[in-house]
Every structure is written in structure tokens, then in C-alpha cells.
Amino acid sequence: MILGLMQNRRSIRRFKTEAPPDADIRKLIEAAVAAPSATNKQPWRFLIAKEKKHFKIISGAVDKARRNLIASISPEYQSEFSNYSVHFMSFQNAPIVILPIYRAFQGISALVKKSLPEKEMAFLRQYEHDTALMGVSLAIQNILLMIEEIGLGACCMTGPLIARGEMEKGLQVPKGWQIAAVIAVGYPDEKPEPPGRKELEMVTRWL
Numbered sequence: 437m438i439l440g441l442m443q444n445r446r447s448i449r450r451f452k453t454e455a456p457p458d459a460d461i462r463k464l465i466e467a468a469v470a471a472p473s474a475t476n477k478q479p480w481r482f483l484i485a486k487e488k489k490h491f492k493i494i495s496g497a498v499d500k501a502r503r504n505l506i507a508s509i510s511p512e513y514q515s516e517f518s519n520y521s522v523h524f525m526s527f528q529n530a531p532i533v534i535l536p537i538y539r540a541f542q543g544i545s546a547l548v549k550k551s552l553p554e555k556e557m558a559f560l561r562q563y564e565h566d567t568a569l570m571g572v573s574l575a576i577q578n579i580l581l582m583i584e585e586i587g588l589g590a591c592c593m594t595g596p597l598i599a600r601g602e603m604e605k606g607l608q609v610p611k612g613w614q615i616a617a618v619i620a621v622g623y624p625d626e627k628p629e630p631p632g633r634k635e636l637e638m639v640t641r642w643l
């Protein structure tokens with residue numbers, strides 16, 4: 437049952453050293469591209485990092501951004517943030533990292549007259565950006581479910597995006613594309629307890 441798969445999936449942050457075969461990673465991408473997207477634009481690409489040099493670029497960038505942030509936080513919150521932001525680095529011991537990237541679809545904003553007030557243009561650009569991010573997010577969820585289905589483990593992370601610009605530069609992400617998340621992938625080396633969810637009554641409002 438798909439509901440069981442969704443409910444049993446857990447974020448995994450500790451992995452065995454052995455890397456899953458490329459064939460399994462292909463299955464994950466196959467699942468990703470089955471996701472729906474606005475106007476079927478499929479505004480996604482997937483970078484697969486397996487080599488040490490790529491991990492070095494990603495963790496170097498995140499660690500630097502994290503240290504900069506810690507230095508700029510008021511002293512009384514520094515140690516709390518320092519402990520919390522360790523979770524931005526949970527991808528470090530994974531054998532594989534998938535970086536889904538996305539690009540805003542310039543549909544309406546390219547068609548409207550240049551005389552449109554800047555505020556409305558900004559709204560359209562944001563709308564187009566959010567639409568693309570929605571598409572790639574659905575692709576990411578497909579990856580996470582497929583990971584559960586084939587017995588792998590993963591953690592989808594946006595914490596590392598504090599270093600998004602630096603990661604994009606280091607990994608030569610094409611202009612106009614943005615990293616949506618860092619997904620650590622491997623064989624699970626932990627079995628976390630379910631962290632629980634809010635009650636349906638609390639999150640639902642029948643209109």
C-alpha cells in the first residue's frame with residue numbers, strides 16, 4: 437500500500453560505507469521524472485555526486501557558510517545554532533548525494549508588456565519560480581518514496597542551501613538553474629523512531 441510506504445519512510449542520516457549500484461540511482465531518477473510539472477515543462481535536472489572532490493566542494497561550502505552565520509549570531513544563541521546547524525552537514529557520511537536543480541519557466545513574464553508595473557512583474561517572476569520549485573519538489577518526493585521501495589535510505593536537506601551560491605559555482609551549475617535540495621543517499625545504518633505528525637483535525641479545514 438502506498439500509504440504504508442509513505443508513513444514508514446524515515447529520514448536517514450547515518451549510512452553504511454558501501455555505495456548503492458548506479459542501476460538503483462537510475463531507478464530513482466526514473467521515479468523523479470514521472471512527477472507532474474506545470475505545462476509538463478519538467479523544470480528539473482539531477483546532479484549525482486559520488487566522488488570525493490565533489491563532496492569536498494559541497495561540505496567545504498556549507499561549513500564555511502555555517503561558520504560565517506555562527507559568527508554573525510548573537511553570542512547567547514551561538515551554541516544553540518551551532519548544535520542545530522550540524523544537521524546541515526548530515527550528507528557528509530552518505531556515499532552518494534543527489535542535487536536536484538530547477539529553472540523557473542518564463543512563460544507569462546516573457547509575454548507581458550514591458551510597461552507592466554515592477555510590482556506585478558516581480559509577482560509574476562516569483563509565481564514562475566514557485567511553480568518550478570513545486571515541480572522539482574514533487575520529483576524529490578518521488579525519489580524519497582522510490583528509495584523506501586528499493587530498500588535504500590535518504591535525507592532530503594535544505595540546510596546546506598545556506599551555501600547555495602558557492603555550491604552552484606563549485607559544481608558548475610548552469611546559469612539560470614538553482615539547487616533545490618541536497619539528498620543524501622545510501623544504505624541505512626540506523627532505524628530512527630517515527631517523529632510523529634500533527635493530527636488530521638489540526639491540519640485540515642473543510643471549506
Ligand SMILES: Cc1cc2nc3c(=O)[nH]c(=O)nc-3n(C[C@H](O)[C@H](O)[C@H](O)COP(=O)(O)O)c2cc1C
Nearest residue numbers: 445446447449523524526591592593594595596631
Ligand atoms: C524541505 C526539507 C528540508 C530538510 N532539511 C533538512 C536538513 O537540512 N537537515 C536534516 O538533517 N534534515 C532535513 N530534513 C529532514 C526533516 O528533518 C525530516 O523530514 C522531518 O524531521 C520528519 O522526519 P521523517 O522524514 O523521518 O518523517 C528536511 C526535510 C525537508 C522535507
